Amino acid sequence: MPRPASQDLTSAQERVARALADFERAERPGFIADLLKALRLAAESSLTPTLQKMARNGFVDILGGGAQGRSRVVRLTVKGRHALGIGGLPLLGSIPAGPLSEAVAQAAEIIEPGALLPHRPGDFLLRVRGESMIGDAILDGDLVLLRPGVAVPHKAIAAVCVGDDREGTLKRVFYENGGERVRLRASNPLFKDMTVAAERVHFAGLLKGVLRHVGSRK
């Protein structure tokens, strides 16, 4: 076997990385002591040099430490997870024709689950009821990500409440008369436009994303 390049993991490094992946799956921090047990290593000094090499190559982060007695915690980086072929969702350029692992290696991007739908604090989800936005490819049962407290641009889709209406609906927003009046349009042609005074309209949130589960979950 040729000596692996610094982009790859040596066999021992891969063993360490897999153990770290197990820790991550169990949502446990990667304490050195636990890692030692999982790898059945006798002494901490058997692990540290390997770990330091992995950290130098960017496969893991070593947090804490720096002084004697101060515990370290090891974590896989995105690069480390990628090197194992796990974690994150590969965003492929085209439908994979050959073996999957090959396609994953060519993945244009690896997207972490948490980054799938970028959101800020304050954002919220709403489950869409009814077919009123079917023309904008939003179906009954879809989840929509809404952002309150931001300006709703002309022609954008937002969750709006009119007057004392508590329920509210998704509508495409058009400003008319220099902003005095607001036209609300459902994208289903069966629904008619509604035009109301701007002060009677309350924007609950601007549409930032759409999410749909197909088939049974998981």
Place this chain on the structure above:
Amino acid sequence: MPRPASQDLTSAQERVARALADFERAERPGFIADLLKALRLAAESSLTPTLQKMARNGFVDILGGGAQGRSRVVRLTVKGRHALGIGGLPLLGSIPAGPLSEAVAQAAEIIEPGALLPHRPGDFLLRVRGESMIGDAILDGDLVLLRPGVAVPHKAIAAVCVGDDREGTLKRVFYENGGERVRLRASNPLFKDMTVAAERVHFAGLLKGVLRHVGSRK
């Protein structure tokens, strides 16, 4: 101020929780020593009782420890993040009419970012090109979550490759002649159906989800 119920955080507990949230945002593990510094507490014994109460009430997890010299790492639980009103996306029952915090408190569910689109190892994303699935509310530029290696049910949508075609497309799949032939239908009526022998069809993945970003990301 009345003594808070065990479901709420006392002021000191909230301070600790906010510090932990900061750590989480910075993707740093919650070492006791770092926590002490962030809270400007003089001694570790000032923090431990508070932490233990929070752990008993399910706001934080204390990992590690158990023996002298073995470091602990503290992490906010989902309940803890919820108590701070941060983290996770609240799935609301209806559009919030009043103040947002009230609506969030009534949230039917708090969804962690990683659980938004449930996926298994091996799943991958593909960016949809073209308007061929517009009738199924999948637009140009949407991301679709595909699961390879599972059976494609009748009438389900899947990424398919026919023959030597490498590109592949999203199609709705119908089995005919007892499974001998497969009819592939784009949901855009401008595209015609295609019927091919089952052995010439390769399913790259079964559609499990659709994801759309609206407007600029972030």
Place this chain on the structure above:
DNA sequence: TATTGAGTCGTGTTATTTCACGATGCAATG
């Protein structure tokens, strides 16, 4: 007013960890 509990601080003990050093076996390379 007395009581209760939370939060804070300090001290001492003890177990554990990190760190630094050297030594060995092994595989692949030149």
Place this chain on the structure above:
DNA sequence: CATTGCATCGTGAAATAACACGACTCAATA
């Protein structure tokens, strides 16, 4: 065959963290 790098193991010393204890303040209650 000698060299190089990796992985493993052992030892010793220094430093630190957890743990347990008691004491104090402060607020809200009964």
